[in-house]
Amino acid sequence: MNPASRSARLLVIGLDGATYDLLVPWAESGRMPNLARLMATSARAVVNSTRPYITPVAWTTFQTGCDPHEHGILDYRYLDHRHRRVLLNHAGRIGRPTLFDAVSAAGGEVVSLNLPMTFPAPSSVRGIVVGGLDSPSIDAALAPYPEFARELRATGARFDLGTVWRNKPRTFEELSQGIDETASIFRGQATAAAVADRMTDWQLMFVQLQVLDSLQHRCWQWLDPRQGSTAELWMSKAQQALRALDDCLGELMELAARRNAAVVAVSDHGFGPFRGKITLAEILSRAGLLCWPRGGPAASYYLRHGVWRLRKFLYRRFNPGWSTAQLTRPLGTLLPIDWRRSTALALHGNLGGLIYLNTRERFASGPLKTAGQRERALADVIQAFETAAHPQTGEPLFVEVFGTAERYGIDPVEKLWPDVVAIPAAGFHTRHKFDARPQLLRTDPGMAATHRLEGVLLLHAPRVAAGAYRPAELRDVAPTLLQMLGLRVPAHMSGQALADLLSGGARRTSPEPRAEPRELQLAGITDADQRSVEARLRDLGYLD
Template sequence: MHTLIIGLDGLNWPLLEPLLAAGLLPTLARLRREGVPAPLLSVLPTQSASAWASFMTGQQPAVHGVFDFLARQPDGRYRHAKPAPGSTLWAWLNRGGLAVGAINFPVTYPPDPVQPFQVSGMLSLEQPPFTHPPALAAEIRQAVPDYRLDLEWQLYAGRPDALLAELTQMTQARVRLVERLTARHALDVLAVAYISPDRLLHALWWMLDPTHPAADARLAAQLQPAWEAYWRTLDQAVARTIALAGADTTVFILSDHGFQAAVWQFRVNEWLAQHGWYRSQAGRGRLTGLLRRLDTPLVQHWRRRLVKDVSRFAGFMTPGGATDWAHTLAFCPWNTQQGIRLNLAGRDPHGIVTPGPAAERLLTEIEQALAAARFDGQPLVGGVVRLAEQMAGQTSLAQPDLLPDLLFWLNPPFAGNLQTPGLFTRTGWASGDHALTGMLLAWGAGIAAQARAARPLSPTPRLIDVAPTVLHSLGLAVPETMQGRALTELLQSTAPVRRQAPAPAAESAGQAALNDAETADLQERLRGLGYL
């Protein structure tokens, strides 16, 4: 095998420091000593859909167009969001004649025809199969029956011991799948995403931060053995994956974003309502709001059943289901977008804002209000990006219009759903959220010794730089559509970076729209992951 890519969702070097110091991550500690570690700048919005799509395409979200896990179609229905067929790193590697296996990366469902295989990640459905080739899905279910694509950490509120146990098991099962697939396929490039760190840190960030309001010393002592067992398991997964790749392999370990403490959430739609830009429909969504506050397994079962049965009538789980669209100028659909969207006529189903000067004035007013917003005397945002200025004439039904660099966990629902009213509320079970800076580690064959001495790397590597670096390290040209640069300072090779023209458009048929039940189910899963 030439190259191994390991994704460790949500990790960065600062949060790993105490774990490294405690000896829980001996493999990562050794790789950091022998290789080249660096911070890795993610993208805005800093969530897994946009970020992993940016890694796979070498493009900013404004170019690849993935701003969320679900993409709305012109007819109002939804489909899985994913990068355009043929635009990913896997496709370019296949074009270069290399055999690629990709396992568990988000926004890869339905799977593309990656050769020899791809196993899609979170939010995959059973039909169509979550693998390419399709028959591989049944093989996985039989050979690794406890393999799971993801875990909805929000459903474990009050049960951190169970969360730790199941995340540990999920990681171990993923390693067994890697063992099976690498034994059956001769690969040039293997890419595996371990998403469990993200799920753990959303819920139990406070285990790393005794000053966090959620910190509980007695509970921490009880959880410590399981906490340590999880991190040792993750480190062993990295070690085993590298061993399976074999000697003389170039290894890139990266995350899609980092993590930081989450204490407060900003109620965006409440804030918009106070300025007269948003209006809710009183009483809508109250039943599901109540159910969300109850978290027993029985309620979880009936909540899913209820959502599937009645969402098409009540609008409980649709974006802005409690929104009075006739009087709403701007809104935040859900916190995956981390942005504000105008209710634009001709674009949005119930749009009332006229495109042109009126829309521009409204955007300016919202920008100015965000700049003036304060929390505890401090600015709420560090800046605001207008996506239209980065889209270069492109348009996406998923994109927000304004992307604030918010300092607080976004929580879009309006207060009418039985949640505590007010602009700022505690995050509850969640004690951690995404940070802009993730991690990169280059190690193994072809990594330059001088790069180890030249720390820190300058300029700071970006998530969109990884795909061009992988291609260049394998002697392949970097497509002109990739905005990232090849990190030549990491590599022994002094060969110049070659560029190549874009690939032909769409190489596979468009995916079918989700039906109402599928949309509701996926939205409920996103809620279990803390995204809604």
Template structure:
């Protein structure tokens, strides 16, 4: 049965949050998004656990939760040689929305979405996101399209631009101009893809909105963290305005194609009170013994060896420093004869492994895991009494799988909103908590969603999770939903849509606002 929409455009607003959008609308910074919000069903889109990029966007793309789709962090531990490797699209355990549409004869345009590298074998054009090791790799699925974009749109980039907080207004202006150019080029690329491809689904992912908020939150003048420096605020607002203009062009494209619109974020944002030293917490609990700084020769040598290996890979024809393995010993400076638990990687979540050389047998493992969970749940900010972790759980028990076989931690401890658990830590800092002026804001669980499709009643309030978007999209297109998808169809959107679609309604024209 045909659905109310024949096409869907997805606007991937990475890290978009009501805390920023509401004042941006009120202040006139983002009129195109404001107009979309007014004519859409809108609400909260709850993030994944943990609320980090690869986990969240895979949850959107598969319609499944992490235990099913298999992506739990930026990295995983190789179960054979116990090296640390980056997660990638090849490790997604279930078919994606793009796979489902392609298998049914539909073409896809996907520009910049994380966890689409290595590129899937689907109909249409897939340009990978920031997890691709280089721009040429991002266009691996569509090299002809890549040649066109690289030739005609030099501003197109898949990189994360805001890697740290700018040190001066001059640096801010330089990166701001680059960011604005990237936003424009993303809209240009979408229009060129539209000319090449008779798509059913188009995704344009704006990753650098995330970095703007991470690094420049105080200049948005939203809360008590505000820094009143008008020249800095102007540059931040210029980026938001350029993003909105790019969105306006995509709304025009959607209007010409009579496509439904789904704007969504992978998580929300808010001030970062402090970073949390996960390995330091394990040390305090007697579960880990760090090497004294003066005895870290083997640790330093292993780090140098890992870096040298990456340097060599960079110089091979198909090599890339970002995709190679790293050793546990080069990431965590521990006395391994006295360490039973460690976190070799992790952002916004404690990703804690047991040391198999010291913890053997199910009863010993259960005892240590229970101690780790108790330690994380008891951890508080001494100034506020706020818990540092929103939860802590036994991965094997909750997910009903063998973590070692999957390369997963034995314990996951997602951060409380406002705190960012970190595995990497300054070796000279012995405090468990420290504010980071380079990271004034961090992820929160409450993202946003707006859906405009035939018959959608503007103002309808949504309360959804990321896995709900894929099945809802297929339902809007009138396509059968695969059994593996765990998300629900947002019936509060669908019921009225089907009634109106049957009456032959189409989407209204959406004029872009300059």
């Protein structure tokens, strides 16, 4: 690109879950002048997120400029079938270098505040990288930066992992408290950015506004000024959070202006009304792929499950501080199913069906022994999801269903990936839990809205032409940012810089030689850490 339109610095605002469906009316309402100014002066793209479009997957694609099958992250969790454990993904499991690595390698310093999938902070990155909602605690995320933590605490600002919206507010008091806390988190993020700005000579600063996602999950109907809601008092209270968001944007834009930095706002996925939760086990069971145990059904499962928990407890008792992640879990304790007859199962995944075939390679037992049996089971699973329909409306419940080996040319067993991915129709979650009374679709009164595929990207930089929405992919963002910084785009980034949005004819800088994939660090977090992160994600409605 034209050297004159390069920026020495870039401030990126992570608007988790932001959608034009709300940003546009918010900007037009006149109550968010900073957002209105940012939108009016930015080049805009509608950004297709990852499949599944879920926070840790999408933000990993943002960081690495490549798709999930390239960086390896497909959900909050993954199945380590060698130990039959469902474990939490973390930054050490990202298989490609990140945007932050690229800036650091070129000699620049970075600041990243609360971006998901940055904990534990990679030691290769220069600057301050404080993890987000998937960190065990804010203290753990701040631990590598005691001086920053001290300065930040001295301001008295709220800076935490933002577990505010545990449910949809049922009373005005609940709404008020949640909105006030949300506003204080927005203010805290702007303060934290100002503190980090004083302490570093950053080239790339990332500030994550995570609480926007949970605010929308729980309060969607009071956030859209176009809706003629009768709950005027509730709406005007909710607007206070938006004003705090606007103040935060204003402060960040001012900070960027002082440093001569370009401003980019980006979301990991869009948002829209919630419709229901699809029970994956019910689809598999109706297709005869998942079988319940005959005879005394779940009793033996719960007995074996109890024994397993006791064994883990004793292990921890006699090996304090050790992770039990390397213990192999007895197969019978993993799910209350008939393992000899079930050919397919789901063990995790809340915004996508992630289905594992019960093969010898994966579970060391199971009915699928030959390649032919495996192929047939794969086809049956795909068909079961492609034909799964809404019991009332008859519409398809899944919009995209594919085998991972065929689509990506990978070995899903070696990669610790599911064999089939099924992306639900807009507005639906998936659930892998089992129920006494199976139901294909369930409601969740605590969930007002949820993710959509289409997110936002606003580029505000000198000589970037404002206006016009252009389609883009989330993997394109990292190469675009590197190009704005005048840095080389690493070859592993399969995204393309959005050259037409950047002025000056934007020439693509010659790619670097292909970097070696990052070595995966499997033992990244302890059992206790995993439990506290899962509890937080469950509180926020992100995990069943």
